[in-house]
Amino acid sequence: xxxxxxxTKMVGLILAFLLVGGVIGYVGxxxxxxxxxxxxLKTVTQIQTERQTxxxxxxxxVTETVLRTATVTERVTVTQGPPTPTKVVLSGDxxxxxxxxxxxxxxxxxxxxxxxxxxxxxSVGISGTGGGFKRFVVGETDINDASRPITxxxxxxxxxxxxxxxxxxxxxxxxxxxxxxxxxxxDCLTISELRLIWNPNSTVRRWSDIRSxxxxxxxxxxxxxxxxxxxxxxxxxxxxxxxxxxxDYVASEDDNVLVAGVEAERFALGYFGYAYYPQAAxxxxxxxIKDDKVAGAECVIPTDETVRTYKYPLARPLFIYVNKKAWLxxxxxxxxxxxxxxxxxxxxxxxxxxSLPSQYYxxxxxxxxxxxxxxLYTISISPSWRNAGPR
Amino acid sequence: MGHQxxxxxxxxxxxxxxxxxxxxxxxxxxxVFIALATLAALLVTVVTWGGHRLSPIIILNYPSAxxxxxxxxxxxLGSIFTVGLAAVICIPLSIATAIYLVEYSRGGRFSSILSYxxxxxxxxxxxxxxxxxxxxxAYWLGMGRTIITGAFTLAILILPLVTVTCVEALKTVPDxxxxxxxxxxxxxxxxxxxxxxxxxxxxxxxxxxxxxSRALGEAAPIxxxxxxxxxxxxxxxxxxxxxxxxxxxxxxxxxxxxxxxELSSAGIIVLLLILLSLNGAVIGLRQFLTRRLGxx
Numbered sequence: 001x002x003x004x005x006x007x008t009k010m011v012g013l014i015l016a017f018l019l020v021g022g023v024i025g026y027v028g029x030x031x032x033x034x035x036x037x038x039x040x041l042k043t044v045t046q047i048q049t050e051r052q053t054x055x056x057x058x059x060x061x062v063t064e065t066v067l068r069t070a071t072v073t074e075r076v077t078v079t080q081g082p083p084t085p086t087k088v089v090l091s092g093d094x095x096x097x098x099x100x101x102x103x104x105x106x107x108x109x110x111x112x113x114x115x116x117x118x119x120x121x122x123s124v125g126i127s128g129t130g131g132g133f134k135r136f137v138v139g140e141t142d143i144n145d146a147s148r149p150i151t152x153x154x155x156x157x158x159x160x161x162x163x164x165x166x167x168x169x170x171x172x173x174x175x176x177x178x179x180x181x182x183x184x185x186x187d188c189l190t191i192s193e194l195r196l197i198w199n200p201n202s203t204v205r206r207w208s209d210i211r212s213x214x215x216x217x218x219x220x221x222x223x224x225x226x227x228x229x230x231x232x233x234x235x236x237x238x239x240x241x242x243x244x245x246x247x248d249y250v251a252s253e254d255d256n257v258l259v260a261g262v263e264a265e266r267f268a269l270g271y272f273g274y275a276y277y278p279q280a281a282x283x284x285x286x287x288x289i290k291d292d293k294v295a296g297a298e299c300v301i302p303t304d305e306t307v308r309t310y311k312y313p314l315a316r317p318l319f320i321y322v323n324k325k326a327w328l329x330x331x332x333x334x335x336x337x338x339x340x341x342x343x344x345x346x347x348x349x350x351x352x353x354x355s356l357p358s359q360y361y362x363x364x365x366x367x368x369x370x371x372x373x374x375x376l377y378t379i380s381i382s383p384s385w386r387n388a389g390p391r
Numbered sequence: 392m393g394h395q396x397x398x399x400x401x402x403x404x405x406x407x408x409x410x411x412x413x414x415x416x417x418x419x420x421x422x423v424f425i426a427l428a429t430l431a432a433l434l435v436t437v438v439t440w441g442g443h444r445l446s447p448i449i450i451l452n453y454p455s456a457x458x459x460x461x462x463x464x465x466x467x468l469g470s471i472f473t474v475g476l477a478a479v480i481c482i483p484l485s486i487a488t489a490i491y492l493v494e495y496s497r498g499g500r501f502s503s504i505l506s507y508x509x510x511x512x513x514x515x516x517x518x519x520x521x522x523x524x525x526x527x528x529a530y531w532l533g534m535g536r537t538i539i540t541g542a543f544t545l546a547i548l549i550l551p552l553v554t555v556t557c558v559e560a561l562k563t564v565p566d567x568x569x570x571x572x573x574x575x576x577x578x579x580x581x582x583x584x585x586x587x588x589x590x591x592x593x594x595x596x597x598x599x600x601x602x603x604s605r606a607l608g609e610a611a612p613i614x615x616x617x618x619x620x621x622x623x624x625x626x627x628x629x630x631x632x633x634x635x636x637x638x639x640x641x642x643x644x645x646x647x648x649x650x651x652x653e654l655s656s657a658g659i660i661v662l663l664l665i666l667l668s669l670n671g672a673v674i675g676l677r678q679f680l681t682r683r684l685g686x687x
Contacts, residue, residue, distance in 0.1 A: 100642065100645075103620065103642070104646060107455075107456045107620075111455050111621075114623055121623075122621070123621060124619070124621035125617075125618040125621075126614070126618065126638070254644065254645045255645065255647070256644070256645065256652065276647045279647065351456055351646075
């Protein structure tokens with residue numbers, strides 16, 4: 001009998017242990033770090049410091065700082081002064097999902113917004129652009145982060161469910177083509193040469209297959225895996241059909257892995273997101289790109305400037321898609337989107353991405369405030385900023 | 392002549408066997424060394440990259456775009472909730488399955504089909520479990536993308552692993568003991584309860600550890616089931632939305648800023664510490680049970 005008692009107790013003990021462990025951890029966490037209740041004034045100062053660090057970039061630092069200080073002072077008076085429309089306590093849930101490329105920008109925006117409006121609960125997912133759109137078109141989410149425009153079939157699905165959306169370009173993502181630092185033969189590549197290398201039936205095995213005169217050593221290719229939006233964009237832009245690529249290359253969803261691969265391999269060629277280039281700049285060599293379909297095009301080195309103005313042929317916009325019904329019904333969401341766009345440039349820079357030209361964010365924020373939400377892309381992006389890529 | 396050649400061959404064969412006997416421990420220890428060196432290299436890398444980022448911030452703060460303020464509080468709590476609940480669901484189920492397979496239907500055709508399928512299940516890619524969890528639990532059963540859905544998904548994921556260990560545990564109980572109990576007129580239930588289970592329980596716990604460790608490190612199924620990463624609130628119930636540590640770590644490590652890669656290493660240290668303390672606790676429990684067993 002003693003045995004049975006013991007064994008029953010033991011099973012009970014294990015279960016109790018697991019449950020109690022979870023509860024203790026949770027309760028302990030609450031005690032160690034009680035939920036932060038900060039005064040609005042303090043939050044304002046925090047945001048001010050954040051912005052100042054952000055503006056330490058090259059160029060236009062002076063004007064930017066002045067502008068920002070102005071915004072900050074305005075906010076301080078709002079919080080201290082008599083009730084104004086902005087003082088209305090915003091609350092509610094905002095559900096965001098979508099691209100993991102866009103995620104860091106939205107995270108920065110959501111974090112800053114929740115510091116100003118602690119009662120608004122924002123959650124941001126990383127299901128991927130396509131996975132996010134699946135939820136967006138049935139009305140499950142309020143905002144979808146997208147590293148490419150909505151596709152035809154996604155748009156049709158949305159129409160079927162009576163979901164309308166607002167498309168807001170929020171940043172620029174450039175793709176860089178890189179080679180090893182010891183590679184002294186590549187001076188420039190054209191889009192056609194990239195297509196020659198990367199198309200599914202590619203016969204390029206050696207560097208000399210691209211241009212005669214280049215070494216006849218086997219080329220080693222690195223690129224993102226097929227689940228990434230970067231891959232979708234590159235294949236569509238370069239090969240001409242999304243997701244159509246040769247497969248005999250080293251694929252990684254983690255761009256840091258691609259950097260390390262190209263750094264180590266003399267005959268390597270790879271491509272990945274521009275955001276990963278700056279801190280790897282002394283480890284790999286960047287290849288200027290020429291769009292040979294455009295008459296008189298030149299080889300363009302991706303820099304902040306050439307990427308943000310689309311002079312660089314492999315630049316594309318990143319978007320957020322906002323559910324129009326939620327935009328109209330949820331004051332918190334409306335406020336958040338405007339806040340996101342108004343401060344878009346600093347959020348984008350904060351996470352190491354390339355922002356659109358500063359005036360763009362001002363224009364779009366003004367349009368949104370005025371209630372103009374359709375065709376933002378066409379209205380606000382200057383035609384001279386476009387390249388031949390899929391938009 | 393022939394005789395001489397033969398004996399020569401025999402002698403050299405003997406020499407070869409002796410050589411093998413001497414060389415084998417060296418070869419085997421090389422294998423051990425490689426395993427340990429890999430582990431050590433991983434630990435050293437993680438600690439040198441992320442050691443200086445290790446601070447209470449990482450445990451107490453919510454995710455943030457500023458690497459100096461970013462923590463994984465919601466992810467840690469989410470992991471503890473989901474994995475804890477998954478263990479609570481999975482371990483009793485596994486023990487029950489194992490008892491059925493070993494004690495009740497031993498050698499039957501049905502049981503061999505069953506155990507064959509369980510082993511197969513162990514080889515299914517984890518993302519499939521995520522898809523099933525999302526389609527069946529979250530949408531069809533309407534449980535939503537909540538902690539309980541995540542817990543059930545993880546529980547099903549680790550079920551085969553834990554069940555197989557539990558079966559092996561029961562098989563190590565000497566049959567003599569069972570037969571003795573049967574000879575005294577015990578029913579199968581009494582045999583299980585008084586003879587097999589108490590003796591197998593410590594080893595079953597090892598299976599539990601394996602399962603919990605695996606569940607704690609899974610990112611793919613949770614990415615499908617929850618998909619969330621940025622939440623600035625603690626889970627309050629089984630129906631809260633959640634995220635888990637591996638998702639946060641993966642996101643940090645794939646960001647462009649080096650600060651986030653360091654943060655990811657620090658996060659890995661936290662994950663390892665949680666895993667170690669969890670394992671330590673279970674090992675303690677196992678020793679306690681074994682000592683109890685000695686007193687039986």
